[in-house]
Amino acid sequence: MQKAPFTTGYLTEHCGDDAFGTLKGYRARGGYETARRTLKKGSPEEVIATVRDSGLQGRGGAGFGTGQKWSFMPADDGSAPRYLVCNADESEPGSFKDRLLLERAPHLLIEGILLSAFAIGAEKTFLYVRGEYGESIRSLTRALEEARRGKVLGPRALGSRFAHEVVLVRGAGAYICGEETALLESLEGRKGMPRRKPPYPAEHGAFGRPTTVNNVETLCHVPHIVGKGADWFRSFGTDASPGNTLFGVSGQVVRPGLYELPLGTPLDEIVFEHAGGVPDGRKIKAVVPGGLSMAALPAGQLDVPMADEFLRERQTALGTGGIIVMDDRTCMVRAACVITHFFRDESCGQCTQCREGTGWLNRIVRRIERGGGRFEDLALLEDLCGKMEGQTICAFADAAWPVQGLLRHFRQDFQSHVNQRRCPYPESFAL
Amino acid sequence: MAGPVGEAEAGSVRIRVDGVEYPVREDLTLLQALDGLGLLNVPEGVEIPHYCWHPHLAIDGSCRLCQVELTRPGDEQARLAIACDAKVCEGLVVDTKSEAVARAREGVMELLLANHPLDCPICDQAGECRLQDHAFDYGVAASRMREPRRAARKRVDLGPTVALDQERCILCRRCVRFCREVTGTGELGVVERGDRSAIETFPGQALDNPYSMNVADICPVGALTTKDFRFKARVWSLDEVDGICTACARGCNVSIGVARGRVQRYVARRNDAVNGSWICDEGRLSYQQIDAPDRLSSCLARDETGELCPVSLDEAVREAARRLRPLLDERGPGVVAGVASGHASNEDVRAFKTFLDVLDVDTIGLALREGAADELLVSAEKAANAAGARAVGFGPIEGLLERLRGGGLDALLVLGHDLLEGDVESPALDAAELEGLDTVIVFDTHRSPLERVAHLVFPVRHAAEKEGSYTNLDGVVQRPSRAVRPAPGVRDERDFLDRIGVALGLAGYGMDRTA
Numbered sequence: 001m002q003k004a005p006f007t008t009g010y011l012t013e014h015c016g017d018d019a020f021g022t023l024k025g026y027r028a029r030g031g032y033e034t035a036r037r038t039l040k041k042g043s044p045e046e047v048i049a050t051v052r053d054s055g056l057q058g059r060g061g062a063g064f065g066t067g068q069k070w071s072f073m074p075a076d077d078g079s080a081p082r083y084l085v086c087n088a089d090e091s092e093p094g095s096f097k098d099r100l101l102l103e104r105a106p107h108l109l110i111e112g113i114l115l116s117a118f119a120i121g122a123e124k125t126f127l128y129v130r131g132e133y134g135e136s137i138r139s140l141t142r143a144l145e146e147a148r149r150g151k152v153l154g155p156r157a158l159g160s161r162f163a164h165e166v167v168l169v170r171g172a173g174a175y176i177c178g179e180e181t182a183l184l185e186s187l188e189g190r191k192g193m194p195r196r197k198p199p200y201p202a203e204h205g206a207f208g209r210p211t212t213v214n215n216v217e218t219l220c221h222v223p224h225i226v227g228k229g230a231d232w233f234r235s236f237g238t239d240a241s242p243g244n245t246l247f248g249v250s251g252q253v254v255r256p257g258l259y260e261l262p263l264g265t266p267l268d269e270i271v272f273e274h275a276g277g278v279p280d281g282r283k284i285k286a287v288v289p290g291g292l293s294m295a296a297l298p299a300g301q302l303d304v305p306m307a308d309e310f311l312r313e314r315q316t317a318l319g320t321g322g323i324i325v326m327d328d329r330t331c332m333v334r335a336a337c338v339i340t341h342f343f344r345d346e347s348c349g350q351c352t353q354c355r356e357g358t359g360w361l362n363r364i365v366r367r368i369e370r371g372g373g374r375f376e377d378l379a380l381l382e383d384l385c386g387k388m389e390g391q392t393i394c395a396f397a398d399a400a401w402p403v404q405g406l407l408r409h410f411r412q413d414f415q416s417h418v419n420q421r422r423c424p425y426p427e428s429f430a431l
Numbered sequence: 432m433a434g435p436v437g438e439a440e441a442g443s444v445r446i447r448v449d450g451v452e453y454p455v456r457e458d459l460t461l462l463q464a465l466d467g468l469g470l471l472n473v474p475e476g477v478e479i480p481h482y483c484w485h486p487h488l489a490i491d492g493s494c495r496l497c498q499v500e501l502t503r504p505g506d507e508q509a510r511l512a513i514a515c516d517a518k519v520c521e522g523l524v525v526d527t528k529s530e531a532v533a534r535a536r537e538g539v540m541e542l543l544l545a546n547h548p549l550d551c552p553i554c555d556q557a558g559e560c561r562l563q564d565h566a567f568d569y570g571v572a573a574s575r576m577r578e579p580r581r582a583a584r585k586r587v588d589l590g591p592t593v594a595l596d597q598e599r600c601i602l603c604r605r606c607v608r609f610c611r612e613v614t615g616t617g618e619l620g621v622v623e624r625g626d627r628s629a630i631e632t633f634p635g636q637a638l639d640n641p642y643s644m645n646v647a648d649i650c651p652v653g654a655l656t657t658k659d660f661r662f663k664a665r666v667w668s669l670d671e672v673d674g675i676c677t678a679c680a681r682g683c684n685v686s687i688g689v690a691r692g693r694v695q696r697y698v699a700r701r702n703d704a705v706n707g708s709w710i711c712d713e714g715r716l717s718y719q720q721i722d723a724p725d726r727l728s729s730c731l732a733r734d735e736t737g738e739l740c741p742v743s744l745d746e747a748v749r750e751a752a753r754r755l756r757p758l759l760d761e762r763g764p765g766v767v768a769g770v771a772s773g774h775a776s777n778e779d780v781r782a783f784k785t786f787l788d789v790l791d792v793d794t795i796g797l798a799l800r801e802g803a804a805d806e807l808l809v810s811a812e813k814a815a816n817a818a819g820a821r822a823v824g825f826g827p828i829e830g831l832l833e834r835l836r837g838g839g840l841d842a843l844l845v846l847g848h849d850l851l852e853g854d855v856e857s858p859a860l861d862a863a864e865l866e867g868l869d870t871v872i873v874f875d876t877h878r879s880p881l882e883r884v885a886h887l888v889f890p891v892r893h894a895a896e897k898e899g900s901y902t903n904l905d906g907v908v909q910r911p912s913r914a915v916r917p918a919p920g921v922r923d924e925r926d927f928l929d930r931i932g933v934a935l936g937l938a939g940y941g942m943d944r945t946a
Contacts, residue, residue, distance in 0.1 A: 350602075364577075387538030392495065
């Protein structure tokens with residue numbers, strides 16, 4: 001794992017520094033000062049107002065306004081408990097940004113948790129970590145132990161009258177548990193299946209109590225926003241999408257890795273200037289802009305600023321900011337096989353469209369890849385995607401999205417498979 | 432029949448469904464509200480197909496078939512939502528017939544059928560299958576599925592009563608919720624995920640609870656079948672008759688499936704005032720008593736050697752009068768006693784009471800078999816009409832037994848044979864105690880140890896073979912329809928009593944009864 005992003009900003013500037021992961025090192029760099037001040041002298045309303053004014057959007061994929069989400073919590077009538085849940089179940093293929101923060105900046109996350117929990121009046125945080133993230137769990141366990149010993153957490157957090165504890169929960173390895181209500185089901189000991197909404201977690205969340213679920217990176221922005229103000233935060237990024245974010249670049253590029261950059265940074269700048277473009281003088285064929293569940297863009301459409309207001313115009317979205325680059329040897333039907341295999345495997349199976357649709361899509365694209373495709377299959381794929389999209393309990397059946405994206409931009413690949421009755425990309429990655 | 436399907440629950444919130452306004456209760460979802468008004472999927476009602484939703488189970492929201500278009504006040508445009516989980520509100524406008532709804536239903540049906548084995552020709556559910564029905568009504572005729580369908584286990588032995596075909600299963604999880612919410616036994620769950628999901632029991636566990644076969648009733652497809660009915664009859668050859676179960680005092684409503692003149696099965700029939708949608712396994716299988724080998728089919732009387740032998744109706748009636756008349760004349764009605772049964776219909780116990788009243792017999796009682804009860808449906812009284820017998824005046828049997836044991840009785844008229852089985856643990860009476868009696872006349876459906884002491888036996892009809900009403904433990908009077916013809920010679924108690932009354936020359940019997 002990379003120790004620090006290739007380009008850093010306020011979020012990750014100290015991540016290359018091993019000491020930053022310790023309580024002492026974090027404090028030496030000004031850590032916990034914002035939380036200490038706020039917990040002692042600030043008010044939850046001020047924190048919520050600052051975060052709302054900053055325009056911080058959730059960094060877990062959906063991009064919902066964080067301050068707005070907090071404001072959904074019912075008024076604190078004193079009937080404890082209320083919970084904050086930190087979603088550290090990072091499992092979107094192409095995304096590995098939260099992992100860096102968990103491993104290298106655990107105290108930044110804990111400070112973010114303290115401030116956010118203070119804002120929503122939560123007495124406890126469940127920190128739900130992807131089960132496969134062994135190093136993250138080790139780092140968090142160490143940091144939490146330090147924080148408890150150093151009275152950062154506990155009945156008088158940072159010497160204030162705010163009591164808080166953090167419970168580390170390890171997931172069992174299901175993509176769907178990154179969906180906030182499936183995460184809550186898993187947290188409560190059941191099979192990870194998204195809940196019907198409403199009620200939303202703010203009303204009926206973990207163990208039936210008012211709960212807010214926030215992503216790791218989202219929470220890591222909070223100490224910076226509360227410490228330096230909404231206007232400072234808005235000096236990064238675009239008007240509609242303020243702040244920096246962590247872009248993870250993977251696939252066929254010279255410098256795969258993490259890049260902290262302002263939202264709105266053009267995709268081609270990230271891919272070519274920062275990540276060095278594709279190696280060996282090859283050309284780019286496709287780029288997935290925001291994790292595997294987002295539609296890929298063709299080489300000609302990379303001049304798009306990486307912010308939802310621009311990506312939506314191109315029928316894709318920022319998602320988790322996981323950028324996957326594919327070069328011109330790549331067979332997009334094979335890509336479709338990989339994508340649909342993943343979603344077929346990870347569908348929780350409760351809603352008809354997703355359970356049956358993901359498997360069917362996968363079988364069709366595999367047949368096309370093997371040379372058994374027919375022209376009607378393309379229309380069938382599109383039609384099935386239309387029948388899956390937007391009709392289920394959670395957004396997972398929108399797994400149809402990336403397939404629609406491939407059909408939209410790389411239809412030629414599918415057609416040549418059908419025409420030639422074989423895969424025309426001998427050098428593409430193997431299935 | 433008493434007890435509406437779905438209690439009409441008008442409320443204060445007005446919604447408009449396909450242009451018609453309905454007042455509904457505000458705390459309900461759309462399907463609950465329409466069901467509560469008795470309008471859901473009935474002729475002249477509102478048609479919203481669904482699989483996972485069931486009126487007596489928790490909302491699941493996963494099959495996605497019940498999507499309709501909703502417009503709430505303030506909405507700019509209608510949007511698709513599942514009717515099972517959409518709360519009603521004042522001014523809600525519902526469209527169940529729009530193109531978007533039709534497309535959504537078609538999509539769900541196509542996806543549900545994508546992996547379905549389409550083995551309808553060998554499937555027990557064919558003919559009463561919601562997958563067939565809804566595919567016909569809302570699906571497309573041709574399949575676009577060219578891929579190998581998912582293969583799964585076709586004969587999973589879930590337990591002593593139910594078998595599972597995982598290929599046919601559409602994962603609505605009604606069975607899972609039933610075992611968790613209704614019986615609280617939780618034997619079933621879904622293993623794996625995605626399109627590998629399958630209903631299973633925990634390893635080494637069986638689906639084994641007193642209500643287990645309800646999961647076959649609520650399974651909308653042919654995935655869960657009862658071992659009792661499996662491969663027994665094609666359902667389209669069944670006549671379905673509204674009946675009640677007679678195994679206990681609950682009087683659960685059943686649909687009686689009849690083929691070739693015989694009852695093939697009971698299936699729970701919904702009645703929210705009596706049994707909801709459920710029936711216990713023991714009650715469900717109690718239909719087997721109708722055609723049991725020990726059914727009485729002829730009148731029996733003692734011949735010269737003292738053996739019980741079949742006799743004609745006339746001979747039996749004459750013999751009854753020949754035995755009763757001298758007793759009544761010489762020793763008076765005080766030596767005669769009448770034992771009613773909770774199995775006889777209201778009409779029959781009333782006729783019996785009238786008969787005894789005319790004879791001036793006042794030593795009467797109700798014999799009841801008692802057993803275990805549970806908190807769901809099963810009552811301790813193992814007969815369908817104990818309340819009806821009490822209502823016409825048959826009370827506790829203890830006084831009668833005391834008089835019998837004191838030697839004060841010479842003759843006994845007995846309906847049924849529960850007299851020998853008052854309580855499963857300690858029977859009220861041993862047949863030997865009746866041996867000294869001058870006359871014992873029995874009216875019964877089945878053979879019993881009473882034959883050892885009976886002088887006359889009249890074969891009577893099972894509830895499924897007759898017209899009659901039954902009063903359940905809550906006082907609900909139910910009038911099931913006749914499902915099958917009884918064997919020739921098998922008659923109602925009231926019919927035999929009428930004839931005996933005539934033979935005895937009792938006032939009010941025979942020709943002058945019409946006066």
